[in-house]
Amino acid sequence: MVQISTPAAIGFIITTVITVFFLYKATKSIKTLIIIALWMIVTTILAFKGFYSNTKEYPPHFIFLIAPGVLFALITGIGKSLSKDRVSTLLKWLTILHIIRIPVELLLFCLYKNGVIPHLMTFEGYNFDIISGITAPIIYYFIFIKKGLDYKYLLVWNIICLTLLINIVTIAVLSAPTPFQKLAFNHPNVGVTYFPYVWLPAVIVPIVLYSHIISIRQLHKSIK
Numbered sequence: 001m002v003q004i005s006t007p008a009a010i011g012f013i014i015t016t017v018i019t020v021f022f023l024y025k026a027t028k029s030i031k032t033l034i035i036i037a038l039w040m041i042v043t044t045i046l047a048f049k050g051f052y053s054n055t056k057e058y059p060p061h062f063i064f065l066i067a068p069g070v071l072f073a074l075i076t077g078i079g080k081s082l083s084k085d086r087v088s089t090l091l092k093w094l095t096i097l098h099i100i101r102i103p104v105e106l107l108l109f110c111l112y113k114n115g116v117i118p119h120l121m122t123f124e125g126y127n128f129d130i131i132s133g134i135t136a137p138i139i140y141y142f143i144f145i146k147k148g149l150d151y152k153y154l155l156v157w158n159i160i161c162l163t164l165l166i167n168i169v170t171i172a173v174l175s176a177p178t179p180f181q182k183l184a185f186n187h188p189n190v191g192v193t194y195f196p197y198v199w200l201p202a203v204i205v206p207i208v209l210y211s212h213i214i215s216i217r218q219l220h221k222s223i224k
Contacts, residue, residue, distance in 0.1 A: 069206030077213030101133030116191030
């Protein structure tokens with residue numbers, strides 16, 4: 001087990017809980033909340049058993065850390081339809097949700113300082129995802145409070161932020177110690193295979209991905 005500061009671990013747990021809370025406020029889905037809670041329990045148990053940090057088995061166990069949540073996000077995000085009266089509330093919560101990308105990036109930097117993820121996964125490297133977190137309250141203010149911008153700007157913002165998410169997820173996967181590793185051989189991405197950091201690829205990334213997919217779908221329908 002890697003040794004990382006207790007405050008960082010607590011911060012990651014709090015960040016994950018807040019992310020799930022924002023998603024619940026947006027969807028009001030108890031079913032989704034239960035599924036996420038169960039998945040968090042499963043990933044926690046597997047992390048403590050060393051399942052995800054095992055790099056000797058094939059297929060790589062790292063795949064089972066990120067793939068289920070991402071597939072769930074894609075399936076539910078693409079297939080979900082909402083009534084018009086729910087769209088505004090959904091978009092408000094799913095926009096402000098992205099502010100959690102600020103603490104995530106700060107905690108990733110902490111993991112880098114502890115030597116368990118590569119420098120290129122931080123905002124000092126090639127991870128620009130913190131831009132999404134910084135701009136989230138700004139776009140929220142101008143769209144939903146001041147109402148000075150229309151939905152097309154929110155659509156463009158979501159597309160840009162989705163691109164930034166795909167960028168860092170790609171870097172993270174290619175930096176993990178698997179047969180597919182192409183980056184960071186000296187300092188591979190192993191930190192996210194330990195608790196509570198497993199919740200980043202298993203919970204936070206899928207929620208953020210889901211929020212972009214369903215927001216883009218609803219915004220595209222609203223603008224047409």
